[in-house]
Amino acid sequence: MLARILLATTSQAIQSRLRQISDRPDTLVEVATGDTSLWETVSRENFDLVIVSRALIGASAPETVSSLRTLPESPDIVVLCEEEDPEERATLLAAGCLSVLYTGLPNEMLEEALSAALERRLQTAEEALVPTDAPAQPQLSDFVSASPAMETFMEVVHRVVASDATLLIMGETGVGKERLARAIHAESPRSTGPFISVNCGALSETLLESELFGHEEGAFTGASRARRGWFELAHGGTIFLDEIGEMPKHLQVKLLTVLQTREVQRVGAESSIVIDVRVMAATNRDLASEVEASRFRRDLYYRISVVSLTIPPLCERREDVPALVQGLIEHFRGEIPHQIEGIAPDAMESLCRYDWPGNVRELMNVIERAMLLTNDGEISRRDLPATISGLVPDLDPEFPTPQAIEEESLSVPQEWLKQPLRDARQKLLTEFERAYLVGLLEETGGKIAETAKRAGIQPRSLFEKMKRLGLRKEDFRSKR
Secondary structure: OOEEEEEEOOOHHHHHHHHHHOOOOOEEEEEEOOHHHHHHHHHHOOOOEEEEEHHHHOOOHHHHHHHHHOOOOOOEEEEEEOOOOHHHHHHHHHHOOOEEEEOOOOHHHHHHHHHHHHHHHHHHHHHHOOOOOOOOOOOHHHHOOOOHHHHHHHHHHHHHOOOOOOEEEEOOOOOOHHHHHHHHHHOOOOOOOOEEEEEOOOOOHHHHHHHHHOEOOOOOOOOOOOEOOHHHHOOOOEEEEEOHHHOOHHHHHHHHHHHHHOEEOOEOOOOOEEOOOEEEEEEOOOHHHHHHOOOOOHHHHHHHOOEEEEOOOHHHOHHHHHHHHHHHHHHHHOOOOOOOOEEOHHHHHHHHHOOOOOHHHHHHHHHHHHHHHOOOOEEOHHHOOHHHHOOOOOOOOOOOOHHHHHOOOOOOOHHHHHOOHHHHHHHHHHHHHHHHHHHHHHHHOOOHHHHHHHHOOOHHHHHHHHHHHOOOHHHHOOOO
């Protein structure tokens, strides 16, 4: 990230020395010339490091230092003293100063001390960008595959890891686009820098602009202080723009300018800031079609698709399902209250046969659910959703029949009692819907038009339900 330093000194000579020492590609330095300027500057801008002369913080130095530390970004404070006073040094350090430096030190010693303070601050700030409960950093080895399609894909990925080329990662929902982007970052020369992920479809148009590029004080109603954008915070690392196809047209223009000039301009600012970031973008849309429909800028499309990577959907690499299932069992094992040793062969067969419209994300949810619901040491076919297992619910006695409801003798399977009412109700409805459609399809021999007519729904709606429930008309043609 770009570190912001505020210099507030009483001496032009000291100011010049410090500016020279602090001149680094990953820093922006601003100067406050007096006591009033110091407080005006820190109140409107966000700083990582404040280097201030002892004379500018007044008689109540501990209170002043504490006030600076309570600012939203809690900057580190370095106090410059023209005389060495061990007692005052101890007082300032106890008040929260990071360091107290004597201005008579040689340039080399001052530079070493300030560089150490800055590096410490950068490390702390970048660690704060990573959630405390964040999962382990993905690696490219996580994408090892038995599928020829995936192996060919990964060969291309390995070629672009070390470059700074802009990447466009495409694929269906749930294939792991962000996970791949994180893995590429983790094994790239930028791995020591931050990885910033922004979902362009999850923020309003106004908020997205401010989040990406930052804003100045007073840029819009409510902007009481300046704020850094994600591009500034990603300096030295990677920014990942998820769902870039959702970005409004006027922001596409601004993003194109950033990619061309490698400079960002905050909302309401008059000058630009030079940044050093690698840009990766992702979408599940066909951006080429979006360009033809004039919903996405052609010039931006060409700029972000220097290298395009399309992750194969899981239905095109079923060979990978067994390895993925075993890996997920290991992953969730520590979170499940009972011991799970593995998965039954018939359950694995059902998983390999399923089309996985939700891709790897859906597989993760299915395995976690099955591990929670199973009563045995391994996942059985019965532990899988009916849409995957293909099992028709046992209508007697566990599946609620009209007679059971009328006689108030209704009972539910024990596994349902382990779920919240909402989930159990949904399971009941799903299993009833599947059983009902299976019965109709068997009677009609898999004829969609006749089945839809008898069910009182449109053929298209029936087809969508069959796809969701894992039913194929071909399986019923020989049963009539």
